[in-house]
Amino acid sequence: MAEYIIKNGHVFDPLQGIKGDKADVAIKDGKIVKDNEVSSKAKTIDAKGKTVMAGAVEIHAHIAGPKVNVGRIYRPEDKLFTYTPKKGNIRMAGGFSIPTTFKTGYEYAKMGYTTAMEAAMPPLFSRHVHEEIRDTPIIDEGAFPVFGNNWFVMEYLKNNEIENTAAYCAWLLRATKGYAIKLVNPGGTEAWAWGLNCLSVNDPVPYFDITPAEIIKGLIEANEYLGLPHSIHIHPNNLGNPGNFTTTLDTLKLAEGYKTKNKFGRDQVMHLTHTQFHSYGGENWGNFESKSKEIMDYVNKSKNITIDTGNVTLDETTTMTADGPFEHHLTELNHLKWANVDVELETAAGVVPYIYSPDIKVCAIQWAIGLELALMAKDASRCFITTDHPNAGPFTRYPRVIKWLMSAKAREAQIKAFKNSDKVIAATHIAGMDREISLYELAQMTRAGPAKSLGLSGMCGGLKPGMDADVVVYDFSPDKPVANPDQIEAAFSRAAHVFKSGVEVVTNGEVVNNGNKRTIWVNAKVKENPQVMRDIQEKFLKYYSVSQANYESLGHHIIPNPYAIEVDAMQ
Amino acid sequence: MTKTVTDVVCPFCGTLCDDLEVVVSDDGKQLTEVYNACVIGTEKFLHSQAKDRVTRPRLRQEDGSWKEITYDEAAEYTAQMLANAKKPLMYGWSSTNCEAQSMGHEIAEMVGACVDNTAAVCHGTTLIAVQDIGIPSCTLGEIKNRADRILFWGCNPAHAHPRHMSRYSIYPRGFFTGKGQKSRKMIVVDPRVTDTAKLADVHLQVEQGRDYELLNAFRVALNNEWLPEVVAGIPAEKIREAADLCKSGRFGIIFFGMGVTQTLSKNHNIDEAIALTKHLNEFTKFSIMPMRGHYNVTGSGEVLAWQFGFPYSVDLTRGFARYNPGDTSTIDLLARGEADAFFTIASDPGAHFPISCVKQIAKLPSVCIDPHQTPTSGISKLHVPVAFAGVEVGGNAYRMDNVPIDMRKVVDPPAGMLTDEEFLTKVRDRVKQLKRAG
Secondary structure (H helix, E strand, O other): OOOEEEEEEEEEEEOOOOOEEEEEEEOOOEEEEEEEOOOOOOEEEEEEOOOEEEEEEEEEEOOHHHHOOOOOOHHHHHHHOOOOOOOOOOOOOOOOOOOOOOHHHHHHHOEEEEEEEEEEOHHHHHHHHHHHHOOOOOOOOEEEOOOOOOHHHHHHHHHOOOOHHHHHHHHHEEEEEEOOOOOOOOOOOHHOOOOOOOOOOOOOOOOOOHHHHHHHHHHHHHHHOOOOOOEEEEOOOOOOOOOOHHHHHHHOHHHHHHHHOOOOOOOEEEEEEOOHHOEEEEEOOOOOOEEEHHHHHHHHOOOOOEEEEEOOOOOEEEEEOOOOOHHHHHHHOOOOOOOOOOOOOOOEEEEEEEEOOOEEEEEEEHHHHHHHHHOOOOOOOOOOOOOOOOOOOOOHHHHHHHHHHHOOHHHHHHHHHHHOOHHHHHOOOOOOOOOOOOOOOOHHHHHHHHHOOOOOOOOOOOOOOOOOOOEEEOOOOEEEEEEEHHHHHHHHHOEEEEEEEOOOEEEEEOOOOOOOOEEEEEEEOOOOOOHHHHHHHHHHHHHOOOHHHHHOOOOOOOOOOOEEEEEEEEO | OOEEEEEEEOOOOOOOOEEEEEEEEOOOOEEEEEEOHHHHHHHHOOOOOOOOOOOEEEEEEOOOOOOEOOOOHHHHEEEEEEEHHOEEEEOOOOOOHHHHHHHHHHHHHHHHOOEEEEHOOOOHHHHHHHHEEEEEEOHHHHHHHHOEEEEEEEEHHHOOOOOOOOOOOOOOOOOOOOHHHHHOOEEEEEEOOOHHHOOOOOEEEOOOOOOHHHHHHHHHHHHOOOOOOOEEOHHHHHHHHHHHHHHHHOOOEEEHHHHHHOOOOOOHHHHHHHHHHHHOOOOEEEEEEEOOOOOHHHHHHHHHHHHHOOOOEEEEOOOOOOOOOOOOOHHHHHHHHOOOOEEEOEEEEEHHOHHHHHHHHHHHOOEEOOOOOOOHHHHEEEEEEOEEOOOOOOEEEOOOOEEEEOOOOOOOOOOOOOHHHHHHHHHHHHHHHHHHHH
């Protein structure tokens, strides 16, 4: 493999505490090495006056699988004016909020992202998710199967059977080649199968007679029993409703007293995702307001929690979530086309297009809340930037979000541009905030932080010798003052160089190589558990519509390049 | 000695049953018996054993006879045809696995082809309606476990999807439907007294072509508004009763087929059916699902969508993907005489397209990739027989509810035969060379 040495760049690597010092980064055999370990044949990349970081890590995006594809199928309009033709080995690619798989890989790579997690995999559809992941070039990907409305989980946890829950989780992760335990509107999505919902952590789930709080606590315990790389990853109840911040606080408080137990360097026991959608005050859309402060006060003092933001980007997009009742609520609100899929024994999903208009007060307040969360974070390594792609906006807008976070001037301009800017200012904290995220903090929020939260900090999100050579050079000089904030957006949109596992995949903002992407999954070994195996067999015999033998995601044609992270929970 | 392969997936219809048991000879070369499958599925498996099966590509000669050629020669012919055409059509895809579809799309992208699947003459109208209004749906296991109101609208599963009712929709005892058939009410809307209609609790014998009116009347009835005495041949009272029956259920589903998608009003029927489903969700839980025909037509739509963004009728001729049914759809392209080469795989347009389009295919340079001899292979210049997907090679397929199921190989294909994917890989590699040279 080619060797590289990236010289004289300003390196930002929170993992090693490097804060913009001039340093060289050397690459050999797909790994980062000390600069004296490369031969004289190493190709030199001149990064003088440029910013060098590890490849960014996406912790939460909906980029592969059945609901993403429903979005593609039912929104031909999303492709208008977006297509780029085939060029050499680079496939044609199109779509805006729900890009084709090829475009997904290419766009992430161009921005310097090299690892991404698909945030909600319905277990029954795991093959579909993996087929799309296979066709998404360059980036390493994992997928989180959803557990929060799973019949096995609810039945075991009703009797507080943590060991059985853990054994089942390990089995499902293996069967679906999944990465982590995801919860979406725990209990509420099962209730949706009857057209109902659970709007607080104490609403009982119909028939199963368990509460969301019990499901969440039980899955935290099962997760830590197994010692998985990532913590539970939760989309709590009551998403998107005015006044929902109390439900969010109730959810966060469930993590109190839990300590993590894992070998992957992870500190948190709960990751709260797209927090913006869960930080709302007011009783209705009229007096809707930001409660980012209340949420961040709690998060800042709780070391065992990480969050991501879910920034609204003010675009027309496509919302999609396993929170089935929420999407029904949304279609009743905006009257745009509604797709729904209820999945036997496991989950559901809904899809509705949405237009975040800067002329609508609520949308502008949502925009402010997302930014406030990041700007109020005391520890940038526990608060990550996402757009919950495509729910709050497409991931391709990350550079714009970064611009807003790094420049108070850019925020001010946007606030002024809102049609209802006075009302927006009154309902939020954004106008008074002058914090500007530094490049070091940015690297914490997009590299070191998410990698650590995912339990991958030995592999990616940093530039320590021995780690995968995922390296990005941005044409952005930390020395020079930024005259126009749009320079920030431009620099982070198209990286000067991107290396994925030592292969140069992007040069001057253009994709030059399809890379050698991997599918990352977690293989947790547990003690033999005949009861769980018998229960699984019984459910397949009686209630599933496929046979157990046809459930597992297996084989080169589905997952050509798997990378298993081994977890030993045998003791 | 024989051995039995279990959990075999049936590559016939969109029901994609995965509980078949197939008995094969010890050397894995012969398939002797099929259990659990319906009569059509059984035939599909047994047909692979036909003694008169064509096992090598055949090229049509001037005098109308066939000449046997090698797969390499066939790949050369196919690659030349596609690479030299200005607007080749690559049609079919619905009875092969997703891996072959994927490989075909790579070729299509290189040669700038129009790619279309059998939805063009089937549920394409459904897809158009879904693009208008969305679709609330669910997996078939949800029906089995929860549904107590089942509507079959313009479809006849007793014949077209023979195991649908026993596996998923009417007879099974699910988690919340322990009494099986007794816990369900079945409504059939069909102008004919079909074998499905005979089983129904309520049969609404709609006047032919009046489905839109009846669907609309259902919605009026849901709102308890005024209705004329008779709509679409059904007395208002009967419509109100049926609407109340839907409303009173805990979980309902509308299954629909060609009777509404390809009759008068086409996509507008489906638009209204989906609007009705959405409307019913204001009272109870309701879903709707197209009864997809070919076992992997759904998969073709899925793969096209994640690779190009559109589920059928995708035009790649301009170097980027366009979608405009009526303009980029196969029938229309043939009818207007725009295509200059025709490639068929895993489907039989010769038997199902309008005769004017079939005649057009016969005039063009054409390749038909199909394990069977079909009307399409009969009018094609080159027939490439391949292994039976789902019998002689595995691969992924998508059930009518979009659930992916990996098919199983149960026997070897006759010696020397290629699979769809293997043959297409040869074509792809050759096209790559031609394009590089050109």
